[in-house]
Every structure is written in C-alpha cells, then in structure tokens.
Amino acid sequence: MKGRKRYRWKAKLSEKMKRLLAKVGMGLMLFLPFVAMAEEIELLGAGATFPYPLYTKMFDVYYKTTGVKVNYQSIGSGGGQRQLINRTVDFGGSDAFMKDEQLKEAPGEILHIPICLGAVVPTYNLPGNPKLKFTPEILSGIFLGKINKWNDEKISKINPDVDLPDMAIIVVHRSDGSGTTFIWTDYLSKISNEWKEKVGAGTSVNWPAGIGGKGNEGVAGLVRQIPGSIGYVELIYAIQNNLPTGLVMNKSGKFVEPSIETVSYSANVQLPDDMRISITDTESKDGYPISGFTWILVYKEQNYGGRKKERAEALVKLLWWMTHEGQKYTKPLHYAPLPPLSVEKAEKLIRSITYNGKPLLK
Amino acid sequence: MHGLKRELTLEIVFKKVLSLSAIFIIVLILSIFLTLIFNSLPSLKAFGLKFFYGKTWDPVFNKFGALPFLVGTILTSFLALIISLPFSFSISIFLGEYFREGRISSFLKSLIELLAGIPSIIYGFWGLFVLAPLMRIVQMKLGFTPYGVGILTASIILSIMIIPYSASIGREVIELVPSEIKEAAYSLGATKSEVIRKIILPYASSGIISGIILSLGRALGETMAVTMVIGNSNVLPKNIFSPSNTMASVIANEFAEATGDLYLSALVEIGLFLFLVTFVVNLVGRYIIKRYTAV
C-alpha cells in the first residue's frame, strides 16, 4: 500500500485492537469472580424436611469450624431420593429407606447412613389444647376418613376426662413426597389391614381424606391455623410451634408420650447391617411406636459423573462428623441421638465408601 | 476495496443473525414441545387416554389419573374469570369511554399496571396469610369445614391477577370503536350508558372476548399463587370450598420428588397437556383479535 494509506490502516488496526482488547478484558473481569469461586468446595444435599432444623444447625457449626459449606434444601424425602438418583446432589436426606426396586433404578450402590432418630407425632388443634390418647384403631380410623367427629365414642372412651367438642375432624397430610409420611403410613399399614390394602405405605400416598401441606412446615402451619384439624409431624415441629402432641398406644399396650427417651427405646431392636429398617410398631416395651431413623443417602463408589476426590473426601468427613461430634446438637433440638449400636453400624458403612475402589477413610 | 469487502460480509452476517434469531424462536418452541413429549412417553404408553379421566392419583401403586387436576384447573380458572369480569369490564369502559385522558385516567392506569406488576409469589403469600383466615371465618359461619385454603380462595386470588389483562385489551378495542357510530346514536338521543351498552359493547364484542380468552390463558398457567392457597389435595373436589390441585400446582408440588420414572413422566405429561391447552387458548384469542382489528 502507498505510504499514507498504510499508516492510516495501521492506525485503524491498532484502534480496533485496543477496543477489542478492552472488551475482552472487561468480559474476563466479569467472569473471573465466577471462576475463582469454582474451587471452593460446597456440598449440596437435598431431601427430608424432618431433620431440617437439625441439619441447618449442624451445617452452620460445621462451616464455622471447618470452612466447608453445606447447602441443604428441604424438598422432601422423595426429592432427596430422586435427586440422588439423578446425581444432581452430593447426598440425599430421607426418612424413608429406599425400596429394592428403587435401588435397582439407581446408577450405583446407595448407602443409608443413619444420622438420628425422630418421632412422628399426631398433633391437633382443639380448644383448650387437651392431652389426648390415641389407639392404633383411632388413628387409622381418622386418617381413613371413617372417624370424622372429635366426640366420636371411640375417642371419648379412651379419653374419659377430656371434654371433646362436637367438631369435625380435618385431616392434614403431606402434599409432597415425604419420609415423615413414610414412617406414618408404614405404622398405619402395620396396625391396620384396611389401611394396608387401601392406601399402603410410601413417601406419597393416595390419601382418602384431608388437605395437604408442603413439608413438615406446611402441615404444622395448617394445623396451627385450622381449628379441629389433626396432622402428623416430626416431634420438633410440634414443640417449636407449641402444638399439642398426643400419646399413642404401643404394641405392648402402653400409652407412650413421644420424647427423646421413648424414641431411643424404640431403636432397641435387631438392626441390619445396611440400616434399612423400619422401627415403627416397635417390640420394645417402652418405645414410642411411631419412630424412625433419618438417613443420609450417598453412593458407595464416589467416582461418578466426574466427581473429584477432594469432594468425596469432604463428604466422607462430613458424614463422620455428623455421626460423632455432630450428635451433641440433637438433644437440644428434640431429636434422639444415635444409640451406640447404630453409631457402630454407621461407622462401618462410612468406612466402606470408596473412590475408585479404595476406601476414603483411613 | 478491502473495506468494501469487509462491509459486505458484515452486512450478510448481520442479516443472517437477524433471521437466525427468528428461526431460534421456532427451534425453541419445537424443542420444548419435543422434550415434553419425549419425557411423557412412559406415562403416555402406560395409561393412554385413561390418564385424562382417571380420578386416582396414586404414587404408591403407580396408578395415575389426572382428572382431579383438570377439574381443579377448570373450576379455578372459570370461577376466576367470572369473578373478574365485572371489574375488568368496568375498567375497560372507564378508561375507554368515560375518562380517556387526563389525570384520573393516568392514575387508574398506573394503579392497574402496579396491580399487574405484583409478583405471583406475593399474591400467594398474601392470600395464604390474609385471605385464607378470612375465608376460614366465612366457612365456619356457613357450616363448612374451615380449610381456609381451597378452590374459592384460589379463584379469588387468580381473578385479581387477571383483571389487568382483560381490562387493557378491552380498553383498546373500546377505544377503537369509530366515532361515527357513536355520534349517530347520540344524535338520536341515546344516553351515554345506552350507547355503551347497545352500540360500543356489541361492536367491540369480539375484541373483548379475545381479551377474556387471553386472561383465561393466564389463569390456566398461573402456578405459585395458586399452589399456596389451593389446599393441595389430589382427590376430586366436592364443592368450591374444597381443597384441590391444579395441573400447574401438582407439578410444582411433586416434581422435585417424583421417585420412579413413571411418576415423573406422568407429571411431565401434565406439563405437556398444560402447554397444549395454553397454546390453543392463546391461539384462539389472538386469532379473534386479528380478525377484529383487520375489519
């Protein structure tokens, strides 16, 4: 090119280059923080609403002591199982152990690590907040929709010193997939053949009666607001909301008050190695009959979907902490800690978690 | 010549970008449709047409019938429509005939826009904490079980949400009515309300109807506000005070937790059906508007 034109062209080029570099630079600056953050380990869990108060406390403490963030979203046990199967979370939380067919669906072997115990209690909204006793027949009758008035003679016979009002019984159940529902319906299936045939046990069932609340939270909220209602929630939710809890007659004929102690008693039974057990309608004499474990579900083999070893190690360390040091946060929040035998089984399970076949915990 | 070639390439690139963006929209809708179909296949195969009149939704025994949700959706949407009609009619006539310009007109317009701008979660939240307790009092007085939440509550919230839509379309078509017709009626001694009732409304009727159809489409798809106040019950509702579920709310409640592939695909199938229904409703509404404004 001729002299002057060339100079102009070069000048334009450098101008364009400068502008381009400026734009690229700005773009990079926008993305740098996103990239920088990528290295921090943040574990993601989802599932059961029952242990949510306990988990938020545990994970808050864990973050303060170890700097590892754990993000747990309470979407229901069903959600925990589903998202773990879809491998979109590091661990799932569930009050219901996964059935054999579900485990077959999963792309890898899933372990159930028990974390604590809880009680599912009947809670109700009646004037004066009386303390009521329930028998298995009454509970199944109410939830089947067959007993619909509070002053039904079945209820008044067992509660002679309570002035039961002539009010309709409004059943409140879960609208979402829930391990709490699983424990409740599992119990009802055990003590009522009619329930077992008609409805069955599961995280989501076809309720014969009532309205649905989302999460333990939703049910407690609805019971709190609707006079004459009865629902089932984990003990902590009833206590936190000053809702009355009923006594339930257990297999040995005792009317048991749900509490940390009676829940622990219900776990005094034979426990399988994989810890997939329902302890409802417990044989234990002083045990509260509607108790259950809550588990954290993880894959046994942690090298899947491109997971890094550090992530798997962080997960295993978290699980160990939750079943040991973390246990001291259970009682203040009205959860029952793992009895020693359960901790042993949990330890065995955690030690069996591997990365590329090698166990992660030494 | 170097510059010219570059300019020409940029020309072509720019025009291509424009048409590609347009084609992208087509690809997007098609992909949405195909994804929904593909993921509902297991459920489509298992239940076929039975899906739409089966009234049992049973995740334990893997039996899925969506009738309760269709009923819930239809009841809430139509009830919401009926409740909203007098209000959106009034607003259309107010802004279209009585107060076309001026401060009162702008004031009302702003209020309606604000109403339309309130996020649905806030409607749902307000409905749960303010409307539901009120409804409980009403239900107890009338002798119904005081759920508070339920079809009527959801319909009321929905109707408030859809008023701005039919109101704005109604106003536009009323403004479009040619003055000659109105003047002719006035010159014959008609009062303003007679002109409105007997001349303007019939003339603008197809536009108004399309506005109604479009707000129906909005009501059908509304999720969050409805989910929070409808009571979440998967059985056929008995009356308007019963709790229920709509197609949108059952998906919101159960999608993240659907254990089992059949369960998940049943929910996706509901989503597919919802997509198709809103598709058709919107199409019909827009078609009527086009025909009307073209005349």
Add this chain to the structure above:
Amino acid sequence: MERKIYIRILKDRLFKIFIILFSFLSTLPLFFILFHLIKNGISSLSFEFLFNLPKPVGEKGGGIANAIVGTFILILVSSFLSIPIGVSAGIYLSENKNKKLSNVVSMLVDILQGVPSIVLGIIAYLWVVRPMGRFSALSGGVALAIMMLPVIIKSTEETINLIPESLKEASLSLGVPYYKTFLLVILPAGLSGVLTGILLGISRIAGETAPLLFTAFGNPYMNLNIFKPIESLPHLIYNYAKSPFPEWHQKAWAASFILILIVFTLNILSKLVVKRWKVRF
C-alpha cells in the same frame, strides 16, 4: 313520556356510578397488599436484614443478603441470554413483515408468552440441570431468559415499527451500510422503547418462583458463581412462608416488601426512560 326519559337518565347515572365504583374497587387489593406488606414487614427491616446471611432455624437475627444478590445475578444471567436474541428477533420481525417466516415466528412468540412458568422450569431442569449434573444459577437464568424473550421481542418489534421508514431510508441513501444503520441510527432512536421492554421483562421475572424451584434450587450462603445453586427473593419468600416458624413468616413479609420495592422501581424507571429518552417523530 317524561317518566320514560327520567328512568333512562337514572339508569345512565347509576351505570356511571357502577362503572366508577367497580373500577376503583378492583384496585383495592393493591392497597390491601401494600398495607399488609408494610405493616408486617417494616418491623423486620434493618441494616442487618439487608446485609446478613440467614441463620439456622430458631436463632435470632439473620438476613436475606444472599437472596437479594441472587435475584440480581439471576437477572444478569437471563438478560445476558435473552437480550441479544430478543432484540435481533424483534428487529427481524419489524423489518420483514410480509414474509411467511415472520408470521409463524410472531404467532410462536405469542404462544411462548403463554407457556406456564412451571413448564419452563421442567424444561430448564431437563435441558440444563440433568446434563450438568447439578443445580445452578445458570439453569435458573435459562428458564427466566425464555420467559423474558417474548416481552423483549414484542416491545422491540413495536418500537422499531414506530420509527418512520424515512429515517432508515435517509441513512441508507447516505451510504451507511444496513447493519450500521440499525446499530447506530435506528436502535439509538428507539432506545427508550427497547429499554422499556427490557425493564418490563426484568420486572416480570424478578418475582418468578416456579421456574427456580428445580433449577436455581436455593442456597443459604452468598454465591456469585453461576454454576452453583443460588438463592433468590421469591424462592426465599416461598420457603419462609410455608414454614411453621413465626420468625420466618416475619422475614417473608419483609422480603416481599423488598421484592415489591424492586419491581415497582423498575416499573417507574421504565416510565422515566420513556419520558426522557423517547425520540418523537
């Protein structure tokens, strides 16, 4: 005769009263909602509330900073995805009114606007969350972007339609290439309309919850990384509202107040944009 006329005039007056009454009655919910938001929310508003992270259930204090930031990040991501495509498609539709492609696309845009947000949540879950193997702000942004598209396309199309052909012709006749005409002449002239569309789109998605339920997922910590789950104001309100804890209900009211403040501000902003920047022909 007179009596008949009298009755008709009476009907006329009654009708007018009815219309005015019902018109303003329908705005009552707006005042009720604002009243309740302010009454219940204002007590929780504090410096701590706006700038702190949430605390575990049962502990006092804690704030919603992560949700506020999350909402802004989601807005950024979805704008980044939807504005380029939306504006381009809007220009195309305006410039090619008679082509068959335009008619089809126009119809599809209307349909896209009517797709329930929950369905878009499912789509984003299937397209982004599953393949990626994790929940992320990005997937939430994708769902929100699809929701923003029709708004941006329609308003861009209408804006460009309103700009007289003569401006375009003048520019082209001076030898300005087509693409430069648009980027440097037409779009700046219609900037107010396009910006209005963008602001309206943003205010629409700022309050959306359903598509975020299984995409952005939620996060109790502050998060700026778009590849991780993120909290947002509507999602937080949803979680807190359905909880049984009164402290959380309080926070939900206050958070709703903040959300509505943001949405209304965007609305007012778009009105101001039109007033100041609208180019009149």
